[in-house]
Amino acid sequence: MDTTQYLDVFIDESTEHLDTLYQQLLNLEKNPTDKSIIEEIFRAAHTLKGMSATMGYSDLANLTHILENVFDGIRYDKINVHTNMMDTMFDAVDHLNAMVENVANGGDGTRDVTSIIQLLEKIERGESPPSSNDRELDSIVVAETEQPMTELDEFQLSILNESTERGYFNYEIHVKLNEDCLLKGARVYMVFEVLERLGEVIKSEPPVSELEEENFEHSFSVIFVSKQDKAEIIGKINKVSEIHSVDVTPFSVTDYKIKQEHHTEDRKQETAGNKEKDSSKKVKKQQTSIKGAQSKTIRVNIDRLDILMNLFEELVIDRGRLEQISLDLKHSDLQETVERMSRISGDLQNIILTMRMVPIDHVFNRFPRMIRQLARELEKQVEIEIIGKDTELDRTVIDEIGDPLVHLIRNAMDHGIETPEERTAKGKPEQGTIQLEAYHSGNYVFIEIRDDGAGINKEKVIHKAINSNIISQHEAETLTDQQVYELIMASGFSTNEEISDISGRGVGLDVVKNTIESLGGSISIDAKKDVGSTFSIQLPLTLSIISVLLVEIGSEKYAIPLSSIIETAILHRDEILKAHNKKVIDFRGNVVPLTFLSEIFSVSNSKSAEDDYVSVVIVRKGNKMTGLVVDSFIGQQEVVLKTLGNYLTNVFSISGATILGDGEVALIIDSNALIK
Template sequence: MEMNEYLDVFIEESKEHIQALNDHLLTLEKNPEDVSIVNEIFRSAHTLKGMSATMGYQDLADLTHKMENVLDAIRNHKVTLNEAMLDVIFKAVDALEAMVLDIIDGGEGKKNVKSLVNQLEAMENGENVEAVTTSASNEPTEAMVNTDVSLDEFELTVLQQSAEGGFNNYQVTVTLQETTLLKAARVYMVFEILEKLGEVIKSSPSVPELEEEKFDYSFTVVLVTKDSAEDVSAKINKVSEIDTVVVKELEIQAYDRDVTAERSVDTDEVSKQESAEQEQTSTDTNAKKKSQLSSKTIRVNIDRLDALMNLFEELVIDRGRLEQISTTLKNNELQETVEHMSRISGDLQNIILKMRMVPVDQVFNRFPRMVRQLAKDLNKDIDLQIYGAETELDRTVIDEIGDPLVHLIRNALDHGIETPSERETKGKPTQGTLKLNAYHSGNHVFIEIADDGAGIDREKVLKKAIANGVLTLEESKSYSDQQVFQLIMASGSQQLIRFQIFQVEA
């Protein structure tokens, strides 16, 4: 049987089942005794297993089969579900999604999930999940150890002075797990630790690129600190979804300063060209993923809709010419026909436009899972409330708003909502509230994000904006509060969308 003709259907249905798994698991977390929810999860896993096996994606089928065994044990009361087990099942779903993404990119859907399989087997047998090794291999690869960061004259001088002052100069390479949902959030947590340990001199990729997730899964920083390499590694490894941490002492003598400076000048144009090519490749890849992942109810390629709209525009031009001819000739039958054609073409235009409209739920539905994981990592208790998920937007806009919304939600969780102990001190409920609301107003669609946290710290935003070169110290003195608050929207694709942001009164 020729499988290629069924691939699109397999991908669409796999995405639907993975989304269903995430949704039902979030519901199960709140109602762990509800066997009916476990049955729903089991059915999705069972269907996904059968589809994967039929299509020949054995790794995907095998992992789903292990999940299925655990779910069967839970619904038959052979094992009791707990938080640690639920975390493992969530990770398994993340791995399934990563495999589907690989298939979309033309891969074979293969992935090393040995550690997850071990944990699932332990769960099935009623063993302690936390005692099972969570990583298939923590040994650093040759590529990780030998990753080097280019340094300019000034940075080398700083490192030289640091070494003379008794500080340690380290090159730290961090690799995230391939199932990581929010790479930028993990990078942020790592940098928070690094800044407490000492000073970050250089990052590769750059900080803006890391914030915009323009990297695979590894990044390298040059760190100046008094701490030992073991302490640095141990503290970074406390961040979840970290695969490996390699800390090695930076040998300044290995850098030829004159050669470094010359190379920096000679290769500047080449680097720009390579960077542009890499960025274009990344953009093309992301666009490809988005076009294939953005819809689960409309299975029509958007290029075909665009072509249909272009043909319709040609039809409108001809309709205008016919109306002129009809007016000139003053033929009643011709005028009636042209009027009828105008009404039909107007209806056709509305249908084409509606075909491009999809509910924002296609973006919103991934946030409950994201907020759950991020809240656990930040030790915060968050109640996510979503309103207006049925609000419709053009599909091309839906493809673009995901990343800006992730950025805003992450800011609200990282910087807005306090920890339970801080909230209790302020007389607030220990559980913070994050609201996501979409609604129509006239010809516009508004998306509002609100939290009942501490609000936006004006001075902290200004300090960060000045440090990132968004504005100067002199310019900042004349900024109103509203202008300062808008600075959180100043980077990357966040400028593409108009958001209304407000803080809910505690």
């Protein structure tokens, strides 16, 4: 079967299952007795194994199969969870992730996994970490055999006993369908038809009613009685199309009863609380089943969404043109039609933007695993708290923000969180905390990284900045706390005396700052010595269609993004003051410098230098503000942000351009570049 057409789906779904494995392994390490966690892990591993085998990636399938056996052992209390064992599990998932990445990059997914498989097989055999005692090892080895596939009643057991006495063979048959099988119920019917010609089905799991309703994944099991040998049964079932694998093993009633008795004794030792947990798990399973049955989603390549967005951007431009024409002609029917089209296109715009939105959890879910590894390397105890992981961002922003966040978290681990000894000496708990929070505010998403570590040593930062010629001694004396903190984002700045692989090789946070600002965002820092630090990132929800205030300077039109505007005002020239040879205004008790755009853009016929009244747009970047002086305000409008091309990438204070309704091009002002 040609599987190339399913490659993209395989990569996407495999990545999701690996994310689940990483996250649930972290949860399992904290709650080793919570069976609902291991059920989630087992499902992810089982699905990944089936997908890998279907696609022909044998190394991936083999490693996942061994990993699945270990999870199965934990699920049935054959294996106890220990820290050393968890390290092996994480290493195994790392191998799986590397193989999936290899496939995504055009490889064949092959990898030498012999050593990790040997370690997993030791765990599967009950060879526990050194902390386990011999009694625990013996109990695990005794319980090494598999649990019964289902509960058989006395009548069914009597049939199986009688069939053995009459010379029949009892089998347990496990059938797995192809992952891409569409008519699962029809395939099950055909398999049962074959089995009924060869013998008698005693029991099926899931039950026949659920199999007929297709309420199962891609596999099912049956207890089967026949005079045919194993090879004959496998051969007949494999003649049914879309069968991935058939596993036939002898079924012993005696072994089944021994397992059942052992299972019953374990059940008697469970508390009432565990029974309630089992009940909640059943409810959760039912809810998951219902949710899966009702899910109506499809996967769409991001490139297609980009094309759709580009086409809609052109529609927005034409919509603006039509609105302008209808106003010029003053034709009532045309105006009514254009207004209706504007409402519909507005709804369409919201839908398209929503389609491109991705939960930030796609970025956040990599951090718990990373922090766990870094904590072990740095010999620190660190807990991560994630808040607002369902907050959504445009896919283009999601793709770019991952690396800056990784750098900030590594920086918090290396510079912020102290060692357990240092924290104890300061009267803090040995375990440090890094909190990652995301939330919406207006047209922006805010991401905050907080730690309860050492904070920022202002004296050390100032000393390093002076020695690096970033600031002078005189400038250092006038800096506020906020300005001192911002020095750590200067190019080449680092307070580490030694090069570190954890938070970068002396590169500092300037790369983080540049990346965030290139996305139209900003970053600010707040800290308190020995209390902790907070890095706050502000990002736009989307980068393609933005709301702007159109302004006029001379005969030229410019657009200022609404997201950076605080207020607009018309002031008398007498209200303009001077401070340090700069023109400023008093804005609600704050001294705000003025920036005359006619001077910045060399517009010769501007009226702002002549009129008694000036139009001012107050914009903000973090805690800093400036007033942009323009000739007049035109109004608010949604525009499509277009880049200036490869030849105009470094134009000062211009972030792009847009086409207005009258066909005129307006430049979009980068107000962040104008704020000093």
